[in-house]
Amino acid sequence: MRLVQQHTRIGAGLEKSHMIDARCISGHPQAQADGAHFLLKFVRRNNRQLHKATIRKGGLRQRNTAPKYVRGFRLFDCVRYQGKSCFVFGRRSTGYFDLRKLDGTKVHASASARHLTLIQRASAYLIERRSGIPPTPEGVGILPQES
Numbered sequence: 001m002r003l004v005q006q007h008t009r010i011g012a013g014l015e016k017s018h019m020i021d022a023r024c025i026s027g028h029p030q031a032q033a034d035g036a037h038f039l040l041k042f043v044r045r046n047n048r049q050l051h052k053a054t055i056r057k058g059g060l061r062q063r064n065t066a067p068k069y070v071r072g073f074r075l076f077d078c079v080r081y082q083g084k085s086c087f088v089f090g091r092r093s094t095g096y097f098d099l100r101k102l103d104g105t106k107v108h109a110s111a112s113a114r115h116l117t118l119i120q121r122a123s124a125y126l127i128e129r130r131s132g133i134p135p136t137p138e139g140v141g142i143l144p145q146e147s
Contacts, residue, residue, distance in 0.1 A: 039102050039128045043076050071095045071113035076122035081111055085119060087126055102128045 008024040009016065023029050051061040068074055070091045077088045081099055086107040090098030097116065099107040 034131075036129055036131045039130055041102050041126045041128075042124060043122075043126055045124060066091055066093050070097075073097060073113060073116065073118065074122055076126060077118060078120040078122075078126070080117040080119055081107055081115060085128070088122075102126055 005021050005024040008029055009020060012024070012029040014020045014024075014029060019033065020029070023031050049064050052064045055061055070093060073079065073088055073091065075088055075091060079086060079088060079097075079099065084107055086099040086101055088097045089100045092110075095113045096110045097113065098109055099111050099116075101107065
């Protein structure tokens with residue numbers, strides 16, 4: 001596999017990079033990127049406290065979780081709110097949701113389910129498409145240093 005992509009890349013006269021290697025593997029080494037990049041985040045699926053720490057009289061344990069589905073939405077669903085794509089980071093049994101982007105910026109702290117449209121069901125990987133300059137490691141890049 002490595003020799004095939006290397007042969008394709010050298011034959012097309014392209015320099016070595018991960019993005020160009022991916023294009024060579026796909027069979028389209030001369031394809032042009034549209035400037036977008038994807039931000040991926042792996043999220044938990046079953047890490048939660050099921051019962052409250054203090055047990056009630058009679059030995060009954062009080063549930064500590066909201067239902068899995070609230071008004072048809074679950075944790076980490078991709079939704080559209082006022083034309084913006086965001087993710088459900090918190091749900092309340094009353095039907096209100098904490099909406100955020102993948103980088104943590106809050107879109108709305110308590111949005112009603114009536115104003116949400118489901119884009120994609122939750123999975124272990126959250127994917128957000130972004131356009132513009134992709135993030136670079138600290139101290140590297142074309143942006144000016146802050147003084």
